[in-house]
Amino acid sequence: RKLVNAEYVLFLNPDTKIVGKVIQNTIRVLNERKDIEAVGCRVMLPNGKLDYSCHRGLPTIWNTLSYWSGLAKIFPKSKFFAGYTATYLDYHYSHEIECISGTYLLIRKKVLDKVEWWDEDYFWNGEDIEMCFRIKKLGGKIWYEAGEEILHYKGSSSGLWSTAKVGVPKETRVRSAKSAAYAMRIFIRKHWRELGPAPIIAIVWLGVWLLEKYRLAKLKVGLKYA
Structure with a gap:
């Protein structure tokens, strides 16, 4: 943390595969859009599905209840009910989003310092939501770049998902x-x-x-x- 001397910092999971020029092109987003503090990309699973954590809302109480109750699935195009899954926004197009995944998260170093990097109270999972929450609390914008993607072998560390590449x-x-x-x-x-x-x-x-x-x-x- 103290040794980082760069304008941007990229966090990238080890169980991922870079596709094309995702790094160069997301850096370009921050270069061209000074109003954006952090940017993520489309994160795809080996089965061809979107890893929803790269494109979601913050877990407010209402968003959480709507998600757990199944209302988000019943009304996927409703901003009111699908606030957490953010399925009311077309993930094929780039736009501002409340929360992206730490699987691929490019952020300005000055903003990273303001939010105090990763919250070490979290052992595993949730720290990316915490970071996005803090960015939004500062009034910062988070961007989802739909035209760039990575492949995520989700579960390779935890063993909780069938898309894992190794046994756990x-x-x-x-x-x-x-x-x-x-x-x-x-x-x-x-x-x-x-x-x-x-x-x-x-x-x-x-x-x-x-x-x-x-x-x-x-x-x-x-x-x-x-």
């Missing part, structure tokens, strides 16, 4: 699942005053607990997230 021990998968739920709890603790009223927070807290138990049960019988 069961102990690691369980630890990763617990860490994902832990990340949700951290975000709620840090920002609940800004996210919604206390009674609703309690419902979300219960939802996190149930989701964790459900995912751990799937792992116990040898299943993965997806």
Whole structure:
């Protein structure tokens, strides 16, 4: 962190494959658009589907409830209900977005210093959401560049996704699942005053607990997230 002396910093997952000139072209976005603080690209999975984490909204209380209740899936084109999945925005086109993935995240160094880099309270998962939340809180713009992409072998570290390229021990998968739920709890603790009223927070807290138990049960019988 102290040794970085550059205008931009790129965070890139090790379980990814660069496609074309994605790095050069996303750098060009920041060069040409001084109003943009961070930029992500289209992140594709080996099965040809979009890794939704590269194109999503922030997990406000309403966005979270809509996502967990299935309303986001029922009304995918509604900004009101699909705020978290952001499916109301066409991912084939470039636009401003609330949250991108740490799988590929290019950011201005001066902004990175302002948001204090990665929040080390997060062990695994959630730190990219935290960073995007802080950028937006500063009034910064985050950009999704649809014309550039990378391939993500998602789950190669956690073992939680069928798109993983390598086998992962069961102990690691369980630890990763617990860490994902832990990340949700951290975000709620840090920002609940800004996210919604206390009674609703309690419902979300219960939802996190149930989701964790459900995912751990799937792992116990040898299943993965997806």
